[in-house]
Amino acid sequence: MDTLIKNALLITMEEGRQPIENGCVYVEGSTIAYAGSQDGLPEGLKPDDVIDAKGHVCMPGFINTHTHLPMTLFRGAAEDVPLDTWLKDVIWPMEARLNEGHVYWGSMLALAELVRGGVTCVNDQYFFCDAIVEAASQAGMRAIIGRGLSDIALGGVEKLPEAEALFHKYNGMDGGRIRVSICPHAEYTNSVSFLRKCAETAQKLGAPIHTHISETKKEHEECIARHGMTPLALFDKLGCLEGTFMAAHCVWIEDSDLELMKEKGAGVLHCPGSNLKLGSGIARIEKMRQMGIKAGLGTDGAASNDNLSLWEEMSLCSFLQKGVNNTPTALPAEYALHMATSGGAEALGLSKWLGTIEKGKKADIILIDTDQPHYYPRADMRKHLVYCGNSYDVRLTMIDGRVVFKDGEYLTLDIEKIYHSVQKSAEELRV
Ligand SMILES: [Zn+2]
Structure with a gap:
């Protein structure tokens, strides 16, 4: 056609x-x-x-570089409460009840909102990934999907073989529209030996690594106390930065981390709305822009945003950098637009195919x-x-x-059926 x-x-x-x-x-x-x-x-x-x-x-x-699609199911479940309470008393108990059907419908709702807002590619990390792949495939979305991995928290089950199986099953599906990544959740939810295994697996498969880096001050400082180095430095030491490395948040990363990002060509996935709502802080995106570090925009999951609008992330990103740098010249609109498109493609290692309108x-x-x-x-x-x-x-x-x-x-989604099924799923999950 x-x-x-x-x-x-x-x-x-x-x-x-x-x-x-x-x-x-x-x-x-x-x-x-x-x-x-x-x-x-x-x-x-x-x-x-x-x-x-x-x-x-x-x-x-637009390219939404950091999402957890099924988390639309938790939209509005708990608002304006401390992060610990939000996670431990609301999100994790609800997640423990999730089944594949819930994840499918939650993903479908997210995909409907995303295509409606002009998003054509998402980088996702969650579980019950077969259901997420099915949803993205049916919606016609371009997606990188990975199984969130954690060997010392969130149940403590090692799921790396499942992640590898997902890669073999789905990577390159639908004419290359669906790709699969390796997703160690974060430093504080994984052991060093497991993170090393993730790096080895990603290298063996040629898969990108998608993780959360220095989202909160607490996480950043505890990593230094535990390992004597920042989360990013630890991931680098373990070999994670050798291929495509996609780092969500990077709110608290240090000057030495910025140098490392630049040197290794790692990409930051900036989620200003989520970082504000969870009180995590404001990433130094203007500084990263000046250093030429690859950067895209993400909404994060709907439970911490709460919408999935890249439009809001663009204006928030620009306004916040002007505010914290005390100058209206910081992060110009053209750069916010770049982050939502071509910058996102660079951060995901896909700029050969995506991010601009040009022949080929x-x-x-x-x-x-x-x-x-x-x-x-x-x-x-x-x-x-x-x-x-x-x-x-x-x-x-x-x-x-x-x-x-x-x-x-x-044209690819039955929106009334999605509303009905999501409502039913959310009622089943509520605490
Ligand atoms: Zn996230």
Whole structure:
């Protein structure tokens, strides 16, 4: 199926390329064959579908670099309570009751919210991963999925063989749309010997590692007391940073950690909304930007956000860095937009295929309706998107060349069935 998108304000997110008026994108199957001005469009093309994007921005889909999809089930279960109480008295007891069906429906709800808000790729970490893979596959989402691993907490069961089996079963599925990662949950939930095994397994498989690093001050300081080094330094010592290393949060990392991130090409998955709501702190993203460290944006799970809007993460990220650095020049809108797209692709090690609209890349594309009050008067649309836009401006979401959401309609999901099943699941789980 070939699709021509025309008359758009095309924001390709390629470095240095300005927005293109009357821009066109030609999609051949799952791949972008042309992106540029109308004048340069090759002649003789015969698209199966033509989408008139007048009054719309056409840009790469957002990449949500850190999620726990099924946690939509816990949305609103406990608000404004201390982190310890939240985890021990609410989240963990509810998680202990989860079954595969709950996880499937919770994931489906998350995926509906994500495609509605223009997200075309997620990086997830949870359990009952067969159900998450099934949901992502049916929704048409691009996803990296990994089994959260912990050998000294959360039940204390070693699940590395399960994670490895998941890799062999699903990595590369759906034409490469589904990938599998190795996900040691964090330093404080794993032993050193187990973390080393995770590193060896990831290297053997060529799989990326996805983990939580220095989310809270307590976690960071306790690691130093336990091991005489920071969580990031420990992961590096154990070999985890040799391949693609995806580090969620990094709120409390130190200058030496920043150097390490830069040297090893590790990516930070920045979740400002979750870090604020859980009182964890504010990561030094402006400093990382200046150092050229790879950085993407994530929502984290819905229980600590509580929505899954990359739009809110973009503006929060920019505003917070301006606030803590005492200057409006910190983290400009264009950089927040980069983090939500091409920066996310870099942090996940997928920039060869994703993150920009250019020939040869995967057709993960969104159209944003800018004929709305909050986008007038016209100015630099990249600034408007970050400072004025929201999820409800998304008119169309295409993943891998396939339209999954258009004009308020879900083309791969039965939204009424999802609402009903999620409500039933949440009632079964409540403490
Ligand atoms: Zn997380």
